[in-house]
Amino acid sequence: MEAVLAQTTGFFQERPADKRLGTAFASVWVHRMRDQDAPPVVITPDATIDLQWIDGRFRVAGPDREPQIEVLPPGATIVGLRFRPGAAAGWLGVPANRIVGERLDLSELWGAEARHLAGRIKATPDLAKLMEQLEAAIGAYAQDHRAPDAVMGFAFDVIDRGLPADKPLVPFLLRSLHMTERTLRRRFEESFGYGPKTLDRILRFHRFRRLRQASSDTSTAVLAIEAGYADQAHLIRESRRLSGITPAALAATGV
Template identity: 55%
Template sequence: MEAAPAAAVGEFHERPVAPALRTVFAAVWSHRMPEAAAPPVIVTPDGTIDLQWIGGALRIAGPDKEPQTEIIPAGTEIIGFRFHPGAAHAWLGLPVSEITSRRVALEDLWGVRARRLAKSIRDAADIERALLADRVEHPSGDMVMHAAFTLIMQGAPAGVALIPWLARALQMSERSLRRRFDENFGYGPKTLDRILRYQRFLSLRRTSPKVPTALLALDAGYSDQAHLVRESRRLTGLTPAAKAPYPAR
């Protein structure tokens, strides 16, 4: 069965996370596969990291650098808690570069603590209750890296080199910048810039579906439509004409 963009398979819903968890998680989402046999799904890099409940266990969906194809059984519901930019590193207690482009059982990272967290979980509400009970161990995220994410999402000024611009804006050396990016995002600023530029394009296409793709590409920061097509194939395996997958894992 041919793989399909995640948005084309099953049902997806997103809502705010419980207030007490909002310093760590940006949102909670659910993605239910159809009851009939589902095709493999293509997950597009979006610059985020998720804590997921799937198949009765918790896992971490690490930051992706390239499209990932997953085979998920029919009828399965995935519940995801999306980390704020810069929050996963402190919460997990390891550099996220160690889990880049991977799906890792939380138990493999935390052992007994993860088993205790997962013991009574049946649905999204249970996950939130378990996370709230564990809240004393929820450290604050890296707010400087959160700011870096926001700057890149907005886009560097035209004609300005990305890394020196970021280093100046964040008042840190380029060496420190690269290290902190590896710890918090799993890759460097240029990779995050490519991923978030594509996310800008997807956002523009959703809000302005009648605008020609070539104009949307320029607005998103691509040099031309051919540049967009190359990056789309690199990040999704698809051309921009295909239905875009949403940022769920």
């Protein structure tokens, strides 16, 4: 069975995180697979890290560099709590570059503490009640964890917005953050899993996707330039690298 982009199959919904989750989490999402013939799904790199509830356990979905294909059973429901930029490393107690491309049971990082946390969640077919339990349990737990790295959060936002073509990324960050290049790379790898240039490449692709959704009538060539690509050919190469398909095929999926 051919793999499809994750958000194009089954039921997917995302909303802002409840205030109980404090400053660590940005949003909560749920993805319920089709009851029959659930296809493999392609996870496109988006520079995020998620704490997920699946099959009665917590797992950590690390930041991806390239598309991941995941096979989930028909009818499976995954609830994800998405960390704010720069928050995951402090909350999980592990640098992001140690979990790049990984899907790890939380117990691999926390041992019995993870099992204790999972034990607070009672099985229920009611999705609203399940999400209420998850937010309450994680919210209570989040109070004991370190606050997000505000400097790295700022750096993420700068890159996500995009810099003018006449402002090279790394020199701009070095001046803005008052760091040496070695410190900058180390802080980025600890917070996001990779260096500034890789983060920029991933966020630029998602900036293009946002622009396309907001201006569907605008030509791909124009949107490519607005997003920060050298030209449309550059965009096509990056789209294939990060999603496995061209921008035209991506637009046809509706996500």
